């Protein structure tokens with residue numbers, strides 16, 4: 001593999017420097033980069049003015065394979081990941097068949113390895129078939145080649161407190177984490193959107209904030225009781241932020257995630273009945289959006305997870321009530337975070353690296369991802385042009401689905417290059433297929 005010399009890159013948005021990638025690692029930084037042996041026949045990439053970040057890590061991606069290859073495959077989803085600046089994604093368990101056995105998680109892990117665009121870490125289901133009744137073979141998934149550490153019934157809530165308690169107890173044996181989709185099912189039966197002023201005006205069945213907050217509150221208490229690790233997926237309400245803040249102050253081992261869409265979109269958008277805005281949990285109010293931004297800024301919320309949820313056209317091109325919940329996000333996540341957190345002065349690029357790389361890698365217990373940009377570290381890196389602007393055109397994205405809530409809108413920032421263990425997966429903003437010399 002040829003070495004790569006990035007000239008004039010700004011690590012974490014700091015001062016420009018040269019960075020040499022060789023043998024899969026960061027081989028040299030600064031003045032040493034050009035004089036290093038491996039620099040002689042290195043390919044030079046002009047990174048003048050570009051921000052260099054550790055490769056992004058997503059804790060929450062739906063790749064849809066096996067089962068819904070018409071909406072996404074491991075290959076198409078990881079192409080989208082690489083183009084979005086990601087070097088690792090966690091693939092959610094709500095596939096068909098469900099990722100609830102060692103066999104299925106190994107299959108997904110192998111598909112990711114063979115595609116070669118980004119590391120794929122399958123999430124294991126908490127319960128068999130996501131049915132919420134019997135625990136899946138968590139230990140066998142943890143010990144499989146896929147080395148599962150994150151367990152979730154995402155799409156569904158582990159609503160039975162006894163099952164949740166057992167799962168939290170069980171994953172301690174292999175340092176796993178239970179990632180909860182916090183949605184009290186009885187309080188959200190038939191729900192179509194956030195319960196509030198807009199749902200009342202439209203006459204749509206509401207999904208109240210308390211249906212999320214009640215589960216978050218219960219689960220932090222359960223995690224404390226059994227001394228285990230809890231991750232709250234796609235937290236969306238001001239009340240949930242307060243509960244997590246309280247739990248952390250109390251020393252409870254809880255981490256929380258917010259999606260890009262909950263950082264910027266509100267339930268006002270539902271007025272147009274465009275199913276692209278139908279998602280779980282639903283888009284909330286402007287007050288909730290401000291609360292999740294503040295929670296991300298003060299560290300209450302640990303990570304931004306995309307909840308990339310591709311859906312086939314037939315499942316989205318229909319009336320609001322019949323449409324599937326979910327929106328794509330891998331190729332726009334970094335731009336949204338730049339827009340709402342960096343360009344507003346709430347975040348430095350180091351903060352972006354913390355919430356989109358270091359924290360998710362730590363929560364998922366990944367090796368070699370989310371590491372600092374330093375000599376000897378694996379060369380999982382992303383180069384971003386923060387001055388670029390682009391209009392989102394879903395048909396031109398690598399994801400196989402077009403259900404982006406940002407279609408037609410202009411967003412800041414562009415991923416120029418992504419490197420996976422020193423190999424370019426994206427260069428000049430275009431995908432580089434593995435095995436093809438860049």
Ligand SMILES: NC(=O)N[C@@H](CC(=O)O)C(=O)O
Pocket residue numbers: 062094154155156181278279280281307309310325326327
């Ligand atoms: N977020 C969604 O609205 N949908 C997700 C499931 C989930 O994340 O709960 C999906 O799998 O489509």
Ligand SMILES: [Zn+2]
Pocket residue numbers: 154155156181233234280281
């Ligand atoms: Zn979910």
Ligand SMILES: [Zn+2]
Pocket residue numbers: 060062092154155307309
């Ligand atoms: Zn999800």
